Amino acid sequence: MQNSRIDRLRRKMGFQNGYIVPPNGLAGGLSLWWDESINVDVAFSSENLIDTKVHGLSDGSYCRVSWIYGTPYREQKPAFWGWLGSQLCATNDPWLCGGDMNEFIWHFEKAGGVAASHSRPRHLLEFATKAELIDLGFSGPSFTWRGTRNTHFVQERIDRGLANAAWQTRWPDTTVLHCPVIGSDHWPIFISTTQKGKFGKRQFKFExxxxxxxxxxxxxxxxxxxxxxxxxxxxxxxxxxxxxxxxxxxxxxxFKNNKIEIDSLVDQLNLMQHSWEENTENISRIKTKLNDLWRKEECYWQQRSRIKWLQNGDSNTSFFHQATIQRRRQNKIVRIKGENGYWEQSQKGVRRAF
Structure with a gap:
């Protein structure tokens, strides 16, 4: 995707700032976006890494965030993870690493295809141990990628978030959510440091x-x-x-409530993607319906918002892109599957499931 198209998409989604690592030919390339609530300094970048220093403008917080795209090629993995370990060293500052590692740690993080060998190199585990990083866990489906290898359907958990002790002390409620797959072979991961507050009563507006x-x-x-x-x-x-x-x-x-219908379809999609092979046609149908509803929702908010929404982005539109609400991770059940087969995420829903 050309840089100009990426910039237009970034502004359209409400992010005022961005940083791009251009692709090598037609493949690869990284893009990082952020809004005006933080300052981001890019300390280092390559085709596999964007290492940043982040300053919060409202609370004066400081942290290090490293976004990683691990090499997918087996023969390159030893050299890549060795290089990454020398580039990203342990620090006393709050530090988060996240992204597509193209590497799973434990044998149960893979399903289908050739079974993972217990003696295989664990490059990601060695890197995390040396850098003093701890896996943040997740809620949602067990895997973050699915594909076909030699006619076998394979699923793996290769996208994740890692953080050091200083980060978890500073932001103890950090959660990682595996969102439903819509237009990719990866489950998007959503990393949140806070529980989203409730909105006040909605003001009446003539549409x-x-x-x-x-x-x-x-x-x-x-x-x-x-x-x-x-x-x-x-x-x-x-x-x-x-x-x-x-x-x-x-x-x-x-008029149907697009948000309610979207949430319902996302729940259905999330459930079906636990048994992907059995629900291929239904998954495709729901994706098509979701894309149509999202287009309607986008038109709705464009109609309500200022013209600057498309030109510069608007931080007030960020709720449009948030599909789920994060819940506290420590000592709490963040999601539970009810008797009807749907995932309950709200506090009321989790209590009701018991």
């Missing part, structure tokens, strides 16, 4: 798209035709309240 529906005028006329007694201003306020309620009820019946 421009309502005016395009012929029924909208009828709903408004019915709402304002009510015969009321009392002072003129009191009647006006009551009619305004009725108008708002009628329009809201009509909108709920007329």
């Amino acid at each position: 421009p798209s309502w005016a395009n529906d012929p029924e909208c005028r009828e709903v408004i006329e019915r709402a304002w035709s009510s015969s009321l007694s009392g002072p003129w201003m009191s009647q006006w306020q009551k009619n305004l309240h009725t108008f708002r309620n009628h329009l809201t009820d009509w909108s709920k019946r007329k």
Whole structure:
């Protein structure tokens, strides 16, 4: 993908800043994006690594974050992991390493194909031990990549997050979520350091798209035709309240809630991807439906937002890209599969499952 296209996509997704490692020919290339809440200094970059120093502007926090793309070629792994170990050394500063390692650690992190040998080199484990990094664990599906090797369906956990003790002391609620696969052969990983707070009560807004529906005028006329007694201003306020309620009820019946439908489809996709081979057709169908709903959602927020949304990005649109809510990791169950087969992530849902 050309740099100009990447920049347009970055701005469209609400990130004001970015750093690109150009691809080597038609393959490879890395891109890192961040918003204006932090300063990011790139200390080193290559086709396999973006090593950064991050400063939080609101709380004055400082940390090191290293984004890794491990070589997928077996013959290159010893040299690559040896080089990475010399490039990324243990530090007393809070430090997070994340990305596509193209390497799993334990034999149970692979399913299908030729069984992993217990005597094989564990390059990632040796690197993590030397760098004093600890695996952050995960919630979600057990694997992060799936593909076919010699006609065998194979799944592996090769994407992960690692952190040192200083990071886990500073951000003890860090969680790693394996998100559903949509347009890749990898499960995206979502690393969060905080639990997302609740939004306040939503303010009523007249949506421009309502005016395009012929029924909208009828709903408004019915709402304002009510015969009321009392002072003129009191009647006006009551009619305004009725108008708002009628329009809201009509909108709920007329237009489906894309967010609810998206969340439902993502849950279905997540469940089916635990048995990928058995659900190939259904997975493809749900992906197509999700892409259509996301296009509708994007148009909806473009219509509501300022023109600058496409030009410069807007930090207020970040919620559009957040598919799930992170939960505290320590001493808590963050996800549980209910009797209906769906994953429960909310605190109420987890309690209800018991």
